[in-house]
Amino acid sequence: MLxxxxxxxxxxxxxxxxxFSSINExxxxxxxxxxxxxxxxxxxxxxxxxTRSLNEAIIASFSMIEEIIFRASECSIYSVNEQIKxxxxxxxxxxxxxxxxxxxxxxxxxxxxxxxxxxxxxxxHEVKNCSLKAYSSIISDFGINNTLVISPPGAGKTTFLRDxxxxxxxxxxxxxxLVLDERGELNIGNGLGNFADIISFASKKVGFENxxxxxxxxxxxxxxxxxxDDMEAIKYASNSGVKILxxxxxxxxxxxxxxxxxxxxxxxxxxxxxxVLSMKEGPGxxxxxxxxxxxxxMRW
Amino acid sequence: MKxxxxxxxxxLCVFVGYFFSMKYKKRLxxxxxxxxxxxxxxxxxxxxxxxxxxxxxxIDEKTKKNLLxxxxxxxxxxxxxxxxxxxxxxxxxxxxxxxxKEMIFLFFKSLGRTDxxxxxxxxxxxxxxxxxxxxxxxxxxxxxxxxxxxxGIIAGxxxxxxxx
Numbered sequence: 488m489l490x491x492x493x494x495x496x497x498x499x500x501x502x503x504x505x506x507f508s509s510i511n512e513x514x515x516x517x518x519x520x521x522x523x524x525x526x527x528x529x530x531x532x533x534x535x536x537x538t539r540s541l542n543e544a545i546i547a548s549f550s551m552i553e554e555i556i557f558r559a560s561e562c563s564i565y566s567v568n569e570q571i572k573x574x575x576x577x578x579x580x581x582x583x584x585x586x587x588x589x590x591x592x593x594x595x596x597x598x599x600x601x602x603x604x605x606x607x608x609x610x611x612h613e614v615k616n617c618s619l620k621a622y623s624s625i626i627s628d629f630g631i632n633n634t635l636v637i638s639p640p641g642a643g644k645t646t647f648l649r650d651x652x653x654x655x656x657x658x659x660x661x662x663x664x665l666v667l668d669e670r671g672e673l674n675i676g677n678g679l680g681n682f683a684d685i686i687s688f689a690s691k692k693v694g695f696e697n698x699x700x701x702x703x704x705x706x707x708x709x710x711x712x713x714x715x716d717d718m719e720a721i722k723y724a725s726n727s728g729v730k731i732l733x734x735x736x737x738x739x740x741x742x743x744x745x746x747x748x749x750x751x752x753x754x755x756x757x758x759x760x761x762x763v764l765s766m767k768e769g770p771g772x773x774x775x776x777x778x779x780x781x782x783x784x785m786r787w
Numbered sequence: 788m789k790x791x792x793x794x795x796x797x798x799l800c801v802f803v804g805y806f807f808s809m810k811y812k813k814r815l816x817x818x819x820x821x822x823x824x825x826x827x828x829x830x831x832x833x834x835x836x837x838x839x840x841x842x843x844x845x846i847d848e849k850t851k852k853n854l855l856x857x858x859x860x861x862x863x864x865x866x867x868x869x870x871x872x873x874x875x876x877x878x879x880x881x882x883x884x885x886x887x888k889e890m891i892f893l894f895f896k897s898l899g900r901t902d903x904x905x906x907x908x909x910x911x912x913x914x915x916x917x918x919x920x921x922x923x924x925x926x927x928x929x930x931x932x933x934x935x936x937x938x939g940i941i942a943g944x945x946x947x948x949x950x951x
Contacts, residue, residue, distance in 0.1 A: 491866075491868045492868075494868070495868075557899065557900065558868065560899070561838045561839070561840060562838070562839045562840065562865045562898075562899040563836075563837075563838045563839045563840075563899045564899055564900055564901055564902065564906075565832055565836060565899065565901065565902050565903045565905075565906045566836045566837070566838055568902040568903060571902075598902075599901075599902045599905075601901075
């Protein structure tokens, strides 16, 4: 998955001693030890695999970080500058690299980023059937309920959305799904089934408008709602009669309800179901499902 | 037997002259191809933002031939996750001087490392330097290219006359 992107010094110990399937995140900070996040626990990376000993840890350097970013951009930083401006790069097989470094601003707009000092590599996982427990509350006899998946970062929102799209396809449900893959993280691995059209790297506003007009979807799936523009896009889709499955960052239902940007769409009861995930028993732990009045309709 | 030997000696001298004159021609073709290559990169990076590997793979055959394998060596570096070195980039390329190698090495090393504006400015700067080199190659080729060939013929004839 990260072959040809990570230097051998990092790639080989992970491949041979740890295994990419068990890792959620790899964090590199310049002149600091490389950290692996495995099932919510942190380890240092050493030549012999994972370790708790700082002395054995492999230390990341600025040049190492720069080379990884260069390789992740398929040796063409200029081609991913729009992503870099937003603070990430997505590799062709859907691995997202979050970036930190010096941001160059001009007239209030981010021009680019340089002198990269940190990378957070998020390893995507395909967890088959992880959306099944919530499936019956999203799909009813009357069709699909507009649903928002809520969880803290790294708790499995994207994996949930990806699995749900595949479940629709496996059941041959005749829904035309438009996947608005703003960060290129949804459409990875074995694809998204037979009924999905994918618009990648477009903002939600542009993606929703173009997609609804040209592809006439029944359902739009999108990741990480956060800004005012996203809410406008959601309202536009809802008013156009298109169903929505989306996700957003929040620790739990209480903190989600405090998010000001969502106030209007909550008041208008656009979303009929809220699915809350947590890290309690590892990523993807289903905490509860709520209806549009925030009554818990399922609990685990 | 004597005449055959004389013909061989004459042929050898002409070949040596031709070999040296071709060196000037090759250098001229190389810089023309390098400028074409850099201009193509400049345009494509500006408009299509296509990935470097794809751009290099799509160079036309004539330019590829005149680049003396440098494009393929660079492609190998891009594909194989290895460090870019002089040895790798200039493998099988022996017509360039050390300062030229340094300049071309820096050019290839700068590719793909910055955003579009930075990248195109970098290419433009190198294009100016490549243009200077091309002009020098043009005058060298005019001056010494045909001279070497003619000298080869004259030397051949001279040896033949002496041996007769």
